[in-house]
Amino acid sequence: VATAIEHELRSLVGADGVLPGSATPYLSDLTEERGLGGHADAVVLPRSADEVAEVVSWCYEAEVPIVPRGGGTGYAGGAVPFGGVVLSLERMAAVRSFQPLVWRIEVEAGLRTADLRRIVRESGLFFAPDPGAAEQSHIGGNIATNAGGPHAFKYGVTGAWVMGLEVVLAPGELVRVGGPLRKDVAGYDLKRLLIGSEGTLGVITAAWLRLLPAPEVFLPVVGFYDGIAAGAAALERVVANGLMVAALEYLEGSALAAAGGSFPDGVPEGASFLVVAEADGSRDEAVRLREDVVQALSEGALAVRTPEAPADVAALWRWREGVTFAVTARRGSKVSEDVVVPFDRIAEGIEGTVEIGRRHGLEACSWGHAGDGNLHSTFLFRPGDPEEFGRCERAVDDLFEMALGLGGSISGEHGVGVLKRAHVADYLAPSLVSLQAQIKRVFDPKGLFNPGKKL
Ligand SMILES: Cc1cc2nc3c(=O)[nH]c(=O)nc-3n(C[C@H](O)[C@H](O)[C@H](O)COP(=O)(O)OP(=O)(O)OC[C@H]3O[C@@H](n4cnc5c(N)ncnc54)[C@H](O)[C@@H]3O)c2cc1C
Numbered sequence: 001v002a003t004a005i006e007h008e009l010r011s012l013v014g015a016d017g018v019l020p021g022s023a024t025p026y027l028s029d030l031t032e033e034r035g036l037g038g039h040a041d042a043v044v045l046p047r048s049a050d051e052v053a054e055v056v057s058w059c060y061e062a063e064v065p066i067v068p069r070g071g072g073t074g075y076a077g078g079a080v081p082f083g084g085v086v087l088s089l090e091r092m093a094a095v096r097s098f099q100p101l102v103w104r105i106e107v108e109a110g111l112r113t114a115d116l117r118r119i120v121r122e123s124g125l126f127f128a129p130d131p132g133a134a135e136q137s138h139i140g141g142n143i144a145t146n147a148g149g150p151h152a153f154k155y156g157v158t159g160a161w162v163m164g165l166e167v168v169l170a171p172g173e174l175v176r177v178g179g180p181l182r183k184d185v186a187g188y189d190l191k192r193l194l195i196g197s198e199g200t201l202g203v204i205t206a207a208w209l210r211l212l213p214a215p216e217v218f219l220p221v222v223g224f225y226d227g228i229a230a231g232a233a234a235l236e237r238v239v240a241n242g243l244m245v246a247a248l249e250y251l252e253g254s255a256l257a258a259a260g261g262s263f264p265d266g267v268p269e270g271a272s273f274l275v276v277a278e279a280d281g282s283r284d285e286a287v288r289l290r291e292d293v294v295q296a297l298s299e300g301a302l303a304v305r306t307p308e309a310p311a312d313v314a315a316l317w318r319w320r321e322g323v324t325f326a327v328t329a330r331r332g333s334k335v336s337e338d339v340v341v342p343f344d345r346i347a348e349g350i351e352g353t354v355e356i357g358r359r360h361g362l363e364a365c366s367w368g369h370a371g372d373g374n375l376h377s378t379f380l381f382r383p384g385d386p387e388e389f390g391r392c393e394r395a396v397d398d399l400f401e402m403a404l405g406l407g408g409s410i411s412g413e414h415g416v417g418v419l420k421r422a423h424v425a426d427y428l429a430p431s432l433v434s435l436q437a438q439i440k441r442v443f444d445p446k447g448l449f450n451p452g453k454k455l
Helices: 004-013 030-034 049-062 113-121 139-145 190-194 228-240 253-262 283-298 310-331 343-359 386-405 421-427 430-443
Strands: 018-020 042-044 066-069 085-088 095-099 104-108 162-169 173-178 203-210 217-225 247-252 273-281 303-305 333-336 364-369 374-381
Touching: 004 018, 004 042, 004 049, 030 333, 049 066, 049 085, 049 162, 049 173, 049 203, 066 139, 066 203, 095 113, 104 113, 113 139, 139 203, 162 190, 173 190, 217 228, 217 283, 217 310, 228 247, 228 273, 228 283, 228 343, 247 253, 247 343, 253 273, 253 310, 253 364, 273 283, 283 303, 310 333, 310 364, 310 374, 333 386, 343 364, 343 374, 343 386, 374 386, 386 421, 421 430
Parallel strands: 042 085, 066 085
Antiparallel strands: 018 042, 095 104, 104 203, 162 173, 162 203, 217 273, 217 303, 247 273, 247 364, 333 374, 364 374
16 A cells, blocks of 8 residues: 555656655665665655656655665665655666767766766767766766766766756756856856765756767786785885876785685785776877886886786776675675875875774775775674674774874765764864755755765
């Protein structure tokens, strides 16, 4: 029997656009492995921006919370509902217009990231942001979290590629911020405010995105080292030598031990640190850059490899994407964060993660986007062991303290969601916390957009 809320929503979007609140795929995200699950009153699947506006309008009038949902791949619990209506953008995945000759596309928010990348690639273009779960995540979710990814080192995070947004704001108004424009300084930069707002200020329904001509080749170089000191020195040499690589990634300790078994061609004996630095561009340009990168990574390395065939390069990145799951498998579960530190403090951040694990009697490791100083610092635990999980949570408190002590931040790309809310005030001055709360109230006076998240 449909609930009253389901009944009302059906009148707006049709019977096939409403699911019961008990529809489990909509009640969790990747934080499920940390035990986070939610509940909802209904799930709504609008087909158009106008339907989104009608749903928001009804929810705003009836004072029902709205939890926007993309692909549900978040690591901060941002899409996990705690009552109210889950508004999933999955049926809004259309390309509204594509102008390859001016490197521009307008897409609906529910288009999957990998589909977007494939569509533009067919016309020789490149959408640079490449967050790991691209086959599942939506462009709307990427924008709402301002997602990064390996190639953000050279190309910047998702927000750098957003020219304009179509959004539904309270109390149900469909507006456009920016557009097919490469520049726009008329008024405060509301587009930037919405980017990374984790569904707490409104619902993104579509975006105008900037594209680039696709690089001709991607030529990664992989270096293996016997520890953090040698690996971090290699990372620093790449940057200090002015080598503009597209991606600069690392894996340390248990992360390499967990994922090394499936590394293409195997990991050399004694390696406990891996660096991937990728040259891209035209073939000549990338080959030249790769020579310099090989030189920079060779000093102190146990081995250096240069996969070149497109299939081998793809296998390397597929392996890299699977690291998070290999690490989880090591002990059954993990608590993984995404702190960010200044690039020149990265060795301290990696060593600090290991030390915090030691202090709490936990297996700890990290990997991530070294060029951006972005560490996926991780502590492993056995599922069903609340004592060990409790130690992981305390280790995370120490981790945030360490990152802030190094001049960093508690989140580089996954966002605050529900998990990091308590720590925002450790990072922002009280006056800035208050300013953020005021901004939230201006956008969302009834506090209905994704309540309990971000602030
Ligand atoms: C294997 C793996 C690798 C990953 N690698 C990376 C990485 O390299 N870099 C990175 O940044 N992240 C990474 N992530 C995390 C995650 O994929 C990203 O945060 C992604 O951007 C989330 O997109 P989503 O569509 O799944 O959003 P969801 O998880 O559905 O939602 C995330 C947040 O955005 C809000 N939201 C979603 N859609 C909208 C909308 N249309 N309007 C308003 N708010 C909305 C939600 O309310 C929620 O707060 C990874 C995750 C996995 C599982």
